[in-house]
Amino acid sequence: MFMTYFNVGEIVNTHGIRGEVKVLATTDFTEERFVPGQVLYVSQKNSSPVKLTVKRHWSQKQFEILAFEEINDINEVEKYKGAQLQITSEQQSPLEEGAYYYREIIGLEVYSLEDELLGTISEVMETGANDVWVVKRPNGKEVLLPAIKDVIKKVDLEQQCVIVDWLEGLDEQ
Template sequence: MEKWFNVGKIVNTHGVKGELKIVSTTDFPEERYQIGNTLYLFQGKNQEPISLVIKSHRNHKSFDLLTFEGYENINEVEKFKEGILKVQEDQLQELEEGEYYFHEIVGCKVLTTAGEELGTITEILSPGANDVWVVKGQRGKEYLIPYIEDIVKTIDIEEQLVTIEPMEGLLS
């Protein structure tokens, strides 16, 4: 079974020459959106992805703008709006030690250094200087854990376990 990973969402068209406005969800837009790379478009209930080869990439405001080979005008790409762009697992690059993909972190159990189980990481927010991990506790309580050295002490991807040292007020 193939594993797919999101790299962006098509939110709109841009101009009349087939350019698409992408809200990127990849940490590697320069590599992911290189001319000639293949992305796979998933739309709604259609389970069969459309293979798209990148023809051009540029940044505009807070968006990545892409065109794809064989799609030269707005009429041909209008139908792609709201679609999700993905890559296959074998397209992921190796990360440096201490770096992780979101899919490796989401699902990990979180313990404090005192051994208290907080819950499971359900989502990662990227609002600014550092990521924030959303941890859902047993009784539905959510904790927002900033991914900073002072708090996140160990990450064990094999065991799906993260250990944190909560600072004062973090868990209240």
């Protein structure tokens, strides 16, 4: 059976000599993803993901520090520098109604209420108050679209599109 994996962090370096790693998290759910006992997979180019079990986790500055049951010294973990930490699709938490994973939003076509193609979502930026979707226009320019109810009218994952109330002045940046 083919398994789908999703990135939750990147191992950016080793930490200490007991096989701990410094991880730059790419998940909003660090407390859930990195709890002791949680299973993660480390994925490197051209090889099958390796299953690892979290032994310890703590945060340090902007990084997450992880130790794994299967790794006991720096030599065993050195080869994973730059590798992605992943989870399987079965490990993903369902999101509340109206919430989406970034990977579901990026690539969607954006249409106005008048059914005019406005562009494609190329990136999601976190700003604190609300996310901002970067829309690449057909002319190559980018427009920042606030992901708020007044602007985003419908997200249709089946049709791979978003319907928006295109505010006057958005294109004049």
